[in-house]
Amino acid sequence: MGDAEIIPLGVRGEPGRGSRRSTPSAAARSLAPPVSSHQQGPVRAGATPQAADAEQPGTSDASATPRGIPMEDLLHALAAAAGQFFGEEWEAKAAELMAFARRRLAGSYEVDDFGFDAELTSRFLMSALRPIAQSWFRVDVRGIENIPDQGGALVVSNHSGTIPVDGLMTMLAVHDHAGRHLRPLGADLIFALPVLSELARRSGATLGCSQDAERLLAGGELVGVWPEGFKGIGKAYSERYKLQRFGRGGFVAAAMRTGVPIVPCSIVGAEEIYPLIGNIPSLARLLGVPYIPITPFFPLLGPLGLIPLPSKWLIEFGEPIRTDAYGAGAADDPMLVFNVTDQVRETIQQALYELLERRGRAFF
Amino acid sequence: MGRNVLVTGVSRGLAAQHARVLALHPDVTKVVGVDVVPPRQGIDGVKFIRADIRSPVVGKVLAVEDVDTVVHLAVAPSSTAGSRTSTKESNVVGSMQLLAACQHSATVRKLVLKSSTSVYGASPRDPAMFSEGMGPTRSPRSGFAKDCVEVEGYVRGFARRRPDVHVTNLRLANVLSPVWDTPMSSYLRLPVLPTVLGFDPRLQVVHPEDVLESLLRAVVHDVPGTFNVAGPGVLVLSQVLRRLGRLAVPVPAFTLSRGGSTILAALRANVPGDLVQLLMHGRGVDITALTEVFGHRPRHTSAATVDAFLLGLPPGSVADSRVRAAQARLTEDRSHREKVDSHG
Numbered sequence: 064m065g066d067a068e069i070i071p072l073g074v075r076g077e078p079g080r081g082s083r084r085s086t087p088s089a090a091a092r093s094l095a096p097p098v099s100s101h102q103q104g105p106v107r108a109g110a111t112p113q114a115a116d117a118e119q120p121g122t123s124d125a126s127a128t129p130r131g132i133p134m135e136d137l138l139h140a141l142a143a144a145a146g147q148f149f150g151e152e153w154e155a156k157a158a159e160l161m162a163f164a165r166r167r168l169a170g171s172y173e174v175d176d177f178g179f180d181a182e183l184t185s186r187f188l189m190s191a192l193r194p195i196a197q198s199w200f201r202v203d204v205r206g207i208e209n210i211p212d213q214g215g216a217l218v219v220s221n222h223s224g225t226i227p228v229d230g231l232m233t234m235l236a237v238h239d240h241a242g243r244h245l246r247p248l249g250a251d252l253i254f255a256l257p258v259l260s261e262l263a264r265r266s267g268a269t270l271g272c273s274q275d276a277e278r279l280l281a282g283g284e285l286v287g288v289w290p291e292g293f294k295g296i297g298k299a300y301s302e303r304y305k306l307q308r309f310g311r312g313g314f315v316a317a318a319m320r321t322g323v324p325i326v327p328c329s330i331v332g333a334e335e336i337y338p339l340i341g342n343i344p345s346l347a348r349l350l351g352v353p354y355i356p357i358t359p360f361f362p363l364l365g366p367l368g369l370i371p372l373p374s375k376w377l378i379e380f381g382e383p384i385r386t387d388a389y390g391a392g393a394a395d396d397p398m399l400v401f402n403v404t405d406q407v408r409e410t411i412q413q414a415l416y417e418l419l420e421r422r423g424r425a426f427f
Numbered sequence: 428m429g430r431n432v433l434v435t436g437v438s439r440g441l442a443a444q445h446a447r448v449l450a451l452h453p454d455v456t457k458v459v460g461v462d463v464v465p466p467r468q469g470i471d472g473v474k475f476i477r478a479d480i481r482s483p484v485v486g487k488v489l490a491v492e493d494v495d496t497v498v499h500l501a502v503a504p505s506s507t508a509g510s511r512t513s514t515k516e517s518n519v520v521g522s523m524q525l526l527a528a529c530q531h532s533a534t535v536r537k538l539v540l541k542s543s544t545s546v547y548g549a550s551p552r553d554p555a556m557f558s559e560g561m562g563p564t565r566s567p568r569s570g571f572a573k574d575c576v577e578v579e580g581y582v583r584g585f586a587r588r589r590p591d592v593h594v595t596n597l598r599l600a601n602v603l604s605p606v607w608d609t610p611m612s613s614y615l616r617l618p619v620l621p622t623v624l625g626f627d628p629r630l631q632v633v634h635p636e637d638v639l640e641s642l643l644r645a646v647v648h649d650v651p652g653t654f655n656v657a658g659p660g661v662l663v664l665s666q667v668l669r670r671l672g673r674l675a676v677p678v679p680a681f682t683l684s685r686g687g688s689t690i691l692a693a694l695r696a697n698v699p700g701d702l703v704q705l706l707m708h709g710r711g712v713d714i715t716a717l718t719e720v721f722g723h724r725p726r727h728t729s730a731a732t733v734d735a736f737l738l739g740l741p742p743g744s745v746a747d748s749r750v751r752a753a754q755a756r757l758t759e760d761r762s763h764r765e766k767v768d769s770h771g
Contacts, residue, residue, distance in 0.1 A: 171670070176555060252551075275556075
């Protein structure tokens with residue numbers, strides 16, 4: 064059997080694989096006769112000619128220059144990787160990215176009066192959220208035509224999910240489908256926390272107070288509010304899709320004062336991402352936070368429990384409710400403000416029920 | 428009618444410069460400067476009177492010099508004597524004494540006060556922009572900010588008792604000047620700047636030229652009221668540091684508090700107490716009233732003020748020029764080496 068020589072490719076006659084012994088096993092010894100390196104080379108090349116050819120430049124260079132992978136190959140690989148990553152016009156895109164980095168390092172970028180950094184938000188935050196929205200939550204956006212192309216408007220939405228992921232997803236939906244930035248109004252807790260406060264301001268959020276809301280709306284911005292606040296986001300799983308009290312109607316007064324339309328927004332799907340089944344009020348009081356959530360997986364599974372469940376999401380923007388028809392003193396008429404608040408709340412609640420029926424099962 | 432102007436705290440940078448500007452103005456007949464120490468350089472055309480505004484001497488000065496306009500610039504973050512107690516004494520008691528003298532004066536027709544936007548405090552519950560009518564969410568409890576709040580209170584009382592006197596209160600944002608000693612300037616002059624970990628506050632600064640112009644306008648024109656004086660636009664601290672090419676060392680918030688600051692002080696990296704809250708939560712002020720009612724449109728934005736400040740500073744450790752120089756050195760080095768290689 065001279066022409067049917069068996070050559071173990073994996074171990075090359077060296078100590079046995081898997082046994083962790085320094086000497087070859089008896090089987091390996093009998094399999095691999097003492098072949099010279101000269102003999103082994105051609106046989107391997109013959110066995111897999113293409114693979115060997117492909118390997119040739121890299122491996123031969125590496126053996127010739129023991130310093131490591133040569134620079135040229137590395138550059139080629141980088142160029143190929145860049146092509147893969149950025150697509151066809153990778154050079155232009157890479158140059159743009161470099162220019163962006165330089166601008167950042169020199170500090171020559173602009174933030175608005177609220178600390179909003181549009182460039183950074185579009186480039187990084189939205190890009191980071193997009194795969195989560197598309198692949199994990201499979202967000203379905205409806206009624207985007209109800210968001211005005213320009214001018215101020217107040218997007219009012221239900222709030223749920225233990226962690227305000229719904230806010231981020233609404234921001235992304237508005238950014239990608241309507242081509243505008245949604246400026247969320249947040250609780251003061253966000254702005255007291257390190258890192259989070261910085262991120263929130265950078266991404267366009269500001270404190271949920273009437274002064275900021277009116278300033279943004281008067282400036283023609285699209286503002287997002289979640290009037291249920293912590294009551295909505297931290298409600299138990301059994302209470303899902305039941306709207307809580309809508310704050311004190313401050314958002315309606317702000318819209319009336321600036322005469323902008325209110326766009327009701329209903330989000331289905333956020334309730335299931337972290338089903339809240341319990342709370343540790345004493346610890347929450349100690350830490351000064353509104354609640355410490357207990358979900359089926361948190362804190363049981365530790366950090367793993369922080370992965371949101373992949374529920375199916377629907378975000379629907381309803382027909383705008385006009386506020387410019389009311390008189391000048393409308394915002395100071397509590398009865399009118401309460402009525403409009405209830406109207407918005409009812410609209411969202413109805414839309415939620417419809418969306419729930421349309422969605423069917425929560426997960427798959 | 429020419430004006431006889433009294434400028435308090437005239438030995439300090441801003442007040443001295445303002446007195447110089449006033450002395451050159453055609454509408455101003457006479458400028459009298461008072462301070463406890465004489466100015467380091469002579470101020471042309473200004474009559475200097477060495478007096479402590481905490482003493483009743485001020486009343487006599489007002490009467491003798493026939494002063495009709497008082498520009499009160501002596502409220503300062505730090506006094507010449509140094510300690511916090513004496514600073515507070517000079518700021519608050521000095522202002523009280525001066526106001527008492529003004530109330531009794533038959534000649535005083537106008538009072539211009541230099542206050543600070545630090546009266547709005549800085550807290551996570553603050554609106555993004557403060558306008559003049561808003562109060563602080565959390566009142567400043569110490570330092571210069573508290574002095575300003577108290578002085579403003581006394582000035583309001585004075586305005587109530589003397590409605591015939593025009594009172595203009597200018598709340599200045601942090602002044603960035605390469606020459607004057609202001610808390611923000613000296614903070615930004617540190618070689619390595621301690622910042623608060625996890626916070627990147629919004630800052631609004633004002634150019635010295637805009638400060639001088641608004642002070643002059645307040646003296647020459649009658650524009651009573653309270654006005655924020657700041658450059659349009661805000662910058663975040665990290666952006667300011669990038670522009671200045673300074674290194675930031677983020678430290679947890681508690682190290683900058685009263686106890687922890689001693690460690691930093693030992694490292695000669697002291698952050699003035701007033702600044703700590705600002706370095707966490709930042710502050711923005713609305714300058715609509717300044718442009719529309721007061722009639723001064725700031726010529727320098729906050730960003731331009733920072734850039735102007737940079738010109739008066741030695742380059743920071745990671746300044747753009749230095750980075751470029753290092754880059755040039757490196758490439759030069761390499762091309763040189765390559766040349767040697769190819770020849771060899």
